[in-house]
Amino acid sequence: xxxxxxxxxxxxxxxxxxxLPALRDIMGSQLPVLNAHEGLAGSGSFGAVxxxxxxxxxxxxxxxxxxKHGAEVVDATAEAAKAIVALYRRADGQG
Numbered sequence: 001x002x003x004x005x006x007x008x009x010x011x012x013x014x015x016x017x018x019x020l021p022a023l024r025d026i027m028g029s030q031l032p033v034l035n036a037h038e039g040l041a042g043s044g045s046f047g048a049v050x051x052x053x054x055x056x057x058x059x060x061x062x063x064x065x066x067x068k069h070g071a072e073v074v075d076a077t078a079e080a081a082k083a084i085v086a087l088y089r090r091a092d093g094q095g
Contacts, residue, residue, distance in 0.1 A: 009085050016081030020074050027071040034064035 037057045 007089055012081055013085045016078045016085060020078035020081065023079065024071045024074040027067055027074065030067055031064050031071075034060045036069065038093055 037060070
């Protein structure tokens with residue numbers, strides 16, 4: 001066993017180019033639903049439920065904010081993975 005370590009650059013590049021951006025897109029696609037605030041009134045009205053609409057809207061706003069932040073972190077991680085691949089390839093004379 002050698003003293004070095006093996007870096008799977010092709011796999012890391014796939015993660016940075018495809019897997020993480022796909023995850024970011026999935027997370028981001030949920031934001032319009034969370035921010036919709038469609039309301040709870042339908043064909044009828046139920047006063048006890050209607051009283052909770054504002055609390056529910058605030059709750060979904062918080063979830064949306066966390067989801068958006070998560071998508072931003074995933075995107076930043078993808079960019080970092082791509083930068084790491086580029087650095088290793090330059091160091092190995094591959095790019």
